[in-house]
Amino acid sequence: MNPLLLLVFLLEPSPQEFSDVNAYLKGDSRWRMEWRDAADNRTHPASLRSRLSAQAVPLDGLRVAGELTTAIPYAGLAASGSMSQAWADMEDFGLKNSNLRLGRFRLNAGKGRVLGEDDWSDYARAFDGWAWSGASSGREWTFFSTSIAPLPGRLAGGQILKGALGSWMDVVSGHNLHGWAIQSGNNDDTRMMTAGIGLDSEVASTLQLFIESNSQTGEEGAVSLSGAASACRIEWELTPGHKLHVEHAFATGGASDPGARFRIVQPDSHRHHGLMDRFGGSNLKDTSIGWTGSFHDMWTWGLVHHRFRAHESGQGAVSTEGVISPPGNGTFGTEWDFYLRGSLRKDITVDVGVSGLDLGSGIPNERGGVWLFSQLSVSF
Numbered sequence: 001m002n003p004l005l006l007l008v009f010l011l012e013p014s015p016q017e018f019s020d021v022n023a024y025l026k027g028d029s030r031w032r033m034e035w036r037d038a039a040d041n042r043t044h045p046a047s048l049r050s051r052l053s054a055q056a057v058p059l060d061g062l063r064v065a066g067e068l069t070t071a072i073p074y075a076g077l078a079a080s081g082s083m084s085q086a087w088a089d090m091e092d093f094g095l096k097n098s099n100l101r102l103g104r105f106r107l108n109a110g111k112g113r114v115l116g117e118d119d120w121s122d123y124a125r126a127f128d129g130w131a132w133s134g135a136s137s138g139r140e141w142t143f144f145s146t147s148i149a150p151l152p153g154r155l156a157g158g159q160i161l162k163g164a165l166g167s168w169m170d171v172v173s174g175h176n177l178h179g180w181a182i183q184s185g186n187n188d189d190t191r192m193m194t195a196g197i198g199l200d201s202e203v204a205s206t207l208q209l210f211i212e213s214n215s216q217t218g219e220e221g222a223v224s225l226s227g228a229a230s231a232c233r234i235e236w237e238l239t240p241g242h243k244l245h246v247e248h249a250f251a252t253g254g255a256s257d258p259g260a261r262f263r264i265v266q267p268d269s270h271r272h273h274g275l276m277d278r279f280g281g282s283n284l285k286d287t288s289i290g291w292t293g294s295f296h297d298m299w300t301w302g303l304v305h306h307r308f309r310a311h312e313s314g315q316g317a318v319s320t321e322g323v324i325s326p327p328g329n330g331t332f333g334t335e336w337d338f339y340l341r342g343s344l345r346k347d348i349t350v351d352v353g354v355s356g357l358d359l360g361s362g363i364p365n366e367r368g369g370v371w372l373f374s375q376l377s378v379s380f
Contacts, residue, residue, distance in 0.1 A: 023056035028379040038276070038357065038369025046075040049122050053085065063089040071122035073153065080152045084126055098134035104149050105131065107142075109165050109180040110198040110212055113231060113249075113281060116268030123151040125266060127161055138169040148266070159186055161266065163193075174202035184265055185218065192218035192225060194265055206237040216262055227252045227262030229281055231272075241294040249273070253283030255314030255327070264322055274306045274335040275355045276371050282318035284332075285309040299342030308332035310362055317363050331360035333368060351375040 029050040036043050053067035067085035072078075087103030094100070104126050109115035118125045129146030145162040148154065163182040171177050178198040185191045196214035203209050209232075216227040231249035238244055249272070254261030264280045273279045273286050290304035310317070313330025339353035352375070357368035 023054065025052070025054045026380065027052040028377060030375060030377045032373060032375045035372045036369065038278075038367075038371060045073075047122060048072045048079075051084070061091040063091070065089075069123055069151075071152070073122050082123065082151050084123055084149075084151060093132065095134055097136055098132065101131045101133070102129075104128050107131070107144065107146070107161075107165075109182065110178055110196065111210070111231075111272075112268035113212060113229070113272055114180065114194055114196060114214060114265045114267060115161075115182060116266065116271075118266075118268050120268070120270045121153065123153055125149075125154065126151060129162070140167045140169075141165070160184065176200050182265060183218075185220075190218075190220045192216060192220070192263055192265075208235040209233070210235075214262075220259070220263070223259045225259045225263065226257070227254075227260055227282075229262045243292050245288075245290050245292070247286075247288045247290075249281070249284070249286045250311055251281045251284050253310060253312030253315045253318075255283075255312040261315070261318075264318070264320070269320060273308070274304075274357070275337040275339065275353055276335060276357050276369075277320050278317070278335075278357060278359075279308055279332065280318045280320040280322065282322070283311050283315050283324075284318065285311055296342075299340065301340045302338070304337045306335040306337070308334065308360075313362070325363055325366065328360075328362035328364045331362040333357060333359040333363065335368075347379045349375075349377045349379075351377070 027050070031048050033046045034044060049069065049071040051067055051069045053065065055063060055065040057063050065085065065087055066083065068081060069084040070079050070081040083104065085104050085106070087101050087105045090100045092098060106117045106124060106126050107115055108117060126149040127146035128149050129144065131142055131144035133140070133142040142165040148159040148161060161182065161184050163180065165180045166178070168177045176199070179196065181193065181195045183191065183193050194214055194216045196212060198212040201209045211232050213230040214228060216225055218225045229251035231247065233245060233247040235243050235245045251262040252260050262282045264282055267281060270277050273281065273284065286306055286308055288304055288306045290302055292300060292302040294300045309332055310330035314327055316325035316327040317332050318324050335355060335357045337353065337355045339351070341351045343349050353373050355371045359366055359368040
């Protein structure tokens with residue numbers, strides 16, 4: 001067991017003390033059904049995930065928590081379980097209004113393009129290590145040093161992740177600034193530093209702007225890295241509850257220089273480059289336009305169109321796992337996404353969607369397809 005996780009369990013109150021502390025228990029279960037007809041392969045997987053979490057404050061200034069996740073990734077497979085979170089927080093550690101967290105926990109940066117929880121997966125992404133954070137006058141900061149938690153379905157393999165995150169809210173009224181510097185790689189021959197800055201801005205009462213830019217340096221074996229990735233999104237509120245957005249995102253490729261290809265770090269899945277997740281944020285130009293709406297204050301829907309192209313046509317598309325397909329002419333294809341999300345009641349939510357992917361000649365010997373999914377989540 002990771003020594004930091006062992007420390008968390010040692011700090012937890014004994015059963016006889018538990019009745020005297022501030023504690024609570026919560027949980028959720030999610031059932032998902034999919035139907036996918038893509039790349040000449042028709043599948044219809046079903047999965048089930050259940051999570052049970054608890055938090056307690058056994059002593060002033062000390063908070064402990066744990067989360068157990070059990071999942072059946074495909075119908076017919078045996079359930080697997082793992083401690084998906086287990087941490088202890090020490091308040092006012094070193095500085096007033098600061099907090100030191102030890103154990104297994106989650107991290108986010110920006111909009112999840114570089115670093116996200118990836119809650120779509122059966123096991124949300126988590127990290128083992130420490131994080132020291134604080135806040136003052138609208139400014140927030142976090143320093144952390146971790147390794148990727150070896151949860152089921154996730155390739156950890158000694159991968160490290162450490163660095164700093166920061167936010168400055170209302171730099172100017174309605175304009176928020178975010179920044180991060182993240183070192184990733186392994187303990188052998190790969191060291192990457194991804195530094196980025198993000199801005200979310202209320203330009204007008206009906207117009208919002210989101211900008212993010214990342215630069216990547218380091219070494220991967222004998223290759224020196226020099227990648228970049230950026231995104232710009234504009235949202236315009238047409239009428240109350242209805243928005244139109246336009247977005248353009250790109251990540252560099254490495255046809256002429258392998259080190260110039262932006263390496264994918266730890267992003268959210270099924271979110272940024274189409275719901276079907278055929279393309280990862282590397283050697284990619286993704287231009288999208290979408291319309292979202294809401295009704296009855298409990299339901300939202302969205303319709304989005306993506307156009308995918310290669311950043312460098314001499315290199316193929318990069319999957320979310322970093323696999324590079326054979327090169328074509330640089331036209332990757334288009335995708336339509338539609339989703340509907342809402343609540344049947346306070347503790348029951350529904351999420352359904354359908355996607356259609358039409359691949360271009362930039363991905364030879366592969367065809368697109370259709371993907372449908374439905375999710376039902378119950379919390380207590």
